[in-house]
Amino acid sequence: MIRFSEVYKRYPNQHEALSGLSFELDKGEMAFLTGHSGAGKSTLLKLIALIERSSHGQVWVNNQNLTRLTKWKVPYYRRKIGLVFQDHNLLHDRTVFDNVALPLIIAGENHREIGRRVRAALDKVGLLGKERSLPIALSGGEQQRVGIARAVVNRPPVLLADEPTGNLDPDLSQEIMHLFEQFNQVGVTVFIASHDLELINRMSHRQIKLNQGRLA
Amino acid sequence: MLKLNLHNYFLRHLQVMLYSLGQLWRTPAATTMTVLVIGIALALPAGLYVLLKNVEQVSSQWEEASQISLFLHHDTPDQRGKQLAEQLLTWPDINTVHYQSAKDSLAEFRQLSGLDSLLDTLPDNPLPPVIIIQPEAGQHENEALHSLLDRLQSMQEVELAKLDMEWLQRLRSINEAGERGISILAILLSLSVLLVIGNTIRLAILNRQTEIRVIKLVGGTNAFVRRPFLYTGFWYGLLGGAIAWLTLLLTLLFISGPVNRLAALYDSQFTLNWLGGQMFIALPLFGLVLGVLGAWLAVGRHLNEIEPT
Numbered sequence: 001m002i003r004f005s006e007v008y009k010r011y012p013n014q015h016e017a018l019s020g021l022s023f024e025l026d027k028g029e030m031a032f033l034t035g036h037s038g039a040g041k042s043t044l045l046k047l048i049a050l051i052e053r054s055s056h057g058q059v060w061v062n063n064q065n066l067t068r069l070t071k072w073k074v075p076y077y078r079r080k081i082g083l084v085f086q087d088h089n090l091l092h093d094r095t096v097f098d099n100v101a102l103p104l105i106i107a108g109e110n111h112r113e114i115g116r117r118v119r120a121a122l123d124k125v126g127l128l129g130k131e132r133s134l135p136i137a138l139s140g141g142e143q144q145r146v147g148i149a150r151a152v153v154n155r156p157p158v159l160l161a162d163e164p165t166g167n168l169d170p171d172l173s174q175e176i177m178h179l180f181e182q183f184n185q186v187g188v189t190v191f192i193a194s195h196d197l198e199l200i201n202r203m204s205h206r207q208i209k210l211n212q213g214r215l216a
Numbered sequence: 217m218l219k220l221n222l223h224n225y226f227l228r229h230l231q232v233m234l235y236s237l238g239q240l241w242r243t244p245a246a247t248t249m250t251v252l253v254i255g256i257a258l259a260l261p262a263g264l265y266v267l268l269k270n271v272e273q274v275s276s277q278w279e280e281a282s283q284i285s286l287f288l289h290h291d292t293p294d295q296r297g298k299q300l301a302e303q304l305l306t307w308p309d310i311n312t313v314h315y316q317s318a319k320d321s322l323a324e325f326r327q328l329s330g331l332d333s334l335l336d337t338l339p340d341n342p343l344p345p346v347i348i349i350q351p352e353a354g355q356h357e358n359e360a361l362h363s364l365l366d367r368l369q370s371m372q373e374v375e376l377a378k379l380d381m382e383w384l385q386r387l388r389s390i391n392e393a394g395e396r397g398i399s400i401l402a403i404l405l406s407l408s409v410l411l412v413i414g415n416t417i418r419l420a421i422l423n424r425q426t427e428i429r430v431i432k433l434v435g436g437t438n439a440f441v442r443r444p445f446l447y448t449g450f451w452y453g454l455l456g457g458a459i460a461w462l463t464l465l466l467t468l469l470f471i472s473g474p475v476n477r478l479a480a481l482y483d484s485q486f487t488l489n490w491l492g493g494q495m496f497i498a499l500p501l502f503g504l505v506l507g508v509l510g511a512w513l514a515v516g517r518h519l520n521e522i523e524p525t
Contacts, residue, residue: 049433051433051523051524051525072437072438075432075435075436075437075438075440076435076437077435078432078433078434078435079434079435083433083434089429089430089433090430091426091427091430102430102431102434103434103435105228106431106434106435106436106437106440107435108221108224108225108228109224110224110227111227150434
């Protein structure tokens with residue numbers, strides 16, 4: 001599902017974030033991406049989400065060569081990737097419903113379908129009663145669950161998360177991770193960058209460890 | 217399926233259109249100021265244009281009234297003058313003639329000037345007999361008129377044939393200069409409307425950078441990001457155009473009283489025509505085009521700079 005082949009990422013300031021990285025993630029697999037800060041975790045996820053492009057080497061996602069993807073095709077590619085961030089990236093002037101509905105509105109779904117799928121996604125993350133709330137009125141854990149609902153609402157085959165539990169206490173973190181497992185159980189490929197080793201080690205999933213831009 | 221997509225597409229446009237209007241509605245002070253600036257900038261050239269059209273209309277009325285004064289030689293006897301007048305009346309390009317003897321001229325002058333006592337001191341009548349000619353309608357084109365003038369001038373009894381139209385030509389030249397001036401003013405003010413809208417949209421874009429980044433992250437195309445801003449420009453332009461129309465209406469209403477009184481004093485049928493219908497379509501339409509164009513330019517410049525990081 002996700003394949004890196006000899007991928008280098010060099011920033012304009014000559015800092016090399018990834019150096020010749022190769023690995024593969026199967027369809028329906030769930031894996032953690034670990035390593036200390038600055039090891040290249042975020043860069044790796046950004047390459048998959050096409051927020052950045054590799055300096056060298058090939059990235060394949062869902063049988064698509066990302067190096068060959070033209071700029072105007074990027075939005076359509078991103079619709080097939082669910083993204084979850086540490087700081088949620090929610091729009092604070094819109095209700096929970098409108099936040100979750102955003103990917104569907106962008107994709108041009110019709111009104112009824114949007115309502116149905118947003119409620120299904122919110123139900124899945126346990127926030128069905130908070131549709132009309134503004135994100136600011138929710139706790140950190142709830143906000144993160146809104147972010148997850150938005151990431152899965154258009155049923156992407158790949159779900160990426162960058163430190164999704166970074167700001168949460170252990171109980172909430174566990175809850176969020178369970179949520180990701182549930183999506184993985186219905187066939188979604190899940191790839192989570194995290195440095196919460198204690199939590200990760202308690203879960204039996206593959207770990208990809210980075211050290212200075214290489215597999216450790 | 218296609219029909220459904222098309223239906224969704226228009227529905228979405230309508231939603232964005234109303235959403236943009238709602239956004240403007242939520243910041244009434246800022247919106248009002250922007251719309252007023254646009255309105256005034258559009259009303260100014262439109263008002264001058266209306267004024268110019270009215271002057272043109274008046275001058276065309278006066279053109280109908282253009283006449284030729286034939287000053288005869290001093291010593292032409294009344295009899296010969298009257299004969300000449302009757303002869304001229306048979307010319308196809310002359311409509312009416314009026315013979316005014318030297319005595320009549322003096323009487324008229326006496327009445328108009330009020331220089332009674334002074335005129336009495338003159339040894340003899342200094343005024344010549346005059347034939348006033350109204351050219352046939354349709355003879356007002358410059359060339360035909362001038363050929364008639366030349367033929368009249370070459371007559372033996374005629375001292376001077378004068379076309380009372382030079383002032384009209386001057387007016388026409390002034391009009392033409394005015395027209396060009398207004399065109400330039402209209403272009404400059406349209407440009408400033410474009411810049412005002414562009415700048416307003418630019419600020420709106422900068423205010424919503426976070427939103428734009430999130431939209432791009434979840435797969436929003438440039439077109440999707442651009443759309444609400446284009447509709448914002450659309451509303452600014454449309455409302456600005458409507459304000460311009462209203463400004464024009466009120467201004468002309470305000471000056472129409474005195475102008476119509478003035479026209480009545482000149483015994484003219486003239487009434488101020490403010491081209492209301494034409495402007496009602498033209499101003500909002502023009503504003504709308506400028507609005508969308510200005511927004512397009514602003515979004516085009518900034519859209520690519522705002523990418524998720």
